[in-house]
Amino acid sequence: MVLRESQIRRTKSIKNISFTKILLYIFLIVLAVICFTPFYIMIINSTHSNADLASKMSLLPGTSFFENYKRLQDRVNIWTGFKNSIIISTSTTALAAYFGALTAYGFSKYRFRGQKLLFALVLVALMMPAQLGLLGFFKVIKVLGLPNTRLALILPAIATPNIVFFIKSYMDSAVPDSLIEAARIDGCGEFKTFNRIILPIVTPSIATMSIFTFIGSWNSYLMPLIVLNDESKYTVPLMTALAKGVYQTDFGAIYVCVAISMVPIMIVFCFCSKYIIGGLTMGSVKG
Structure with missing residues (x-):
């Protein structure tokens, strides 16, 4: 009985650790996306014309890079x-x-x-x-x-x-x-x-x-x-x-x-x- 209770506690502890790691990974992924977003927008803006840059904000590449x-x-x-x-x-x-x-x-x-x-x-x-x-x-x-x-x-x-x-x-x-x-x-x-x-x-x-x-x-x-x-x-x-x-x-x-x-x-x-x-x-x- 005691052995079974210790196994249950160990299982719960492992689940808590796994849940914490998942939350940590999600947080790090979100943080990485936030850090990368300005560079992405800069690269995307380099492919748009002045008129497009003045009138709207786009997250998709344009055709004006060259x-x-x-x-x-x-x-x-x-x-x-x-x-x-x-x-x-x-x-x-x-x-x-x-x-x-x-x-x-x-x-x-x-x-x-x-x-x-x-x-x-x-x-x-x-x-x-x-x-x-x-x-x-x-x-x-x-x-x-x-x-x-x-x-x-x-x-x-x-x-x-x-x-x-x-x-x-x-x-x-x-x-x-x-x-x-x-x-x-x-x-x-x-x-x-x-x-x-x-x-x-x-x-x-x-x-x-x-x-x-x-x-x-x-x-x-x-x-x-x-x-x-x-x-x-x-x-x-x-x-x-x-x-x-x-x-x-x-x-x-x-x-x-x-x-x-x-x-x-x-x-x-x-x-x-x-x-x-x-x-x-x-x-x-x-x-």
Whole structure:
């Protein structure tokens, strides 16, 4: 009798768990649909004419995509902006990832005078809006002779406080001090230790921040607008602003431009999304 009652309770518990999982799956599916809907509408709008976009909202594809694309090409060379954005974003991401990890390694595993003060300055820089430094930034690049160049948008990525903070926090828990000491005993130099031992361990955190860095650089509008004045060096966001026209806003061309500009971001996210999960959930190694 007692055995039968325990089996009944176990069966009810399993049913409750199954019902909870079904509700959770339904909630996640609804949430995914809500998140995907703006991208879907953006893609659908790129296939409709300006008249259709002004008069109605449609959830079905139209037939005006190539007409919109032709008008876009008549106004701006979107592929030139695409090339410029690829060069700037990939270079920015690579520099920010490597030097950010290197700086985080110094803060995490070295002890030196003024360390806490310097890290406090990193936190202050993290909390300050970038717009506050625009005037000083422009004066610096003018002194260096970098206005209207891609380097003016790439080189500042060497100092990225949010990457330093995130990777340091990850490194504190994921990289034991004993591992570094063992590498030094084996004769590894500091840079060899960092490049061959530390970097592979903190790859999830680097990849996580690299995704956000790439997206932020790709979507940046204000900094390229200030630095660049040659249309042949414009990035995709600046090309999108030019695509709207002068006397009348061409929504069809704008939606095509935005849809094209989203392709690299979606590719990067699809291939690297697992690193976001890894970067946020890993780091449980203890020294």
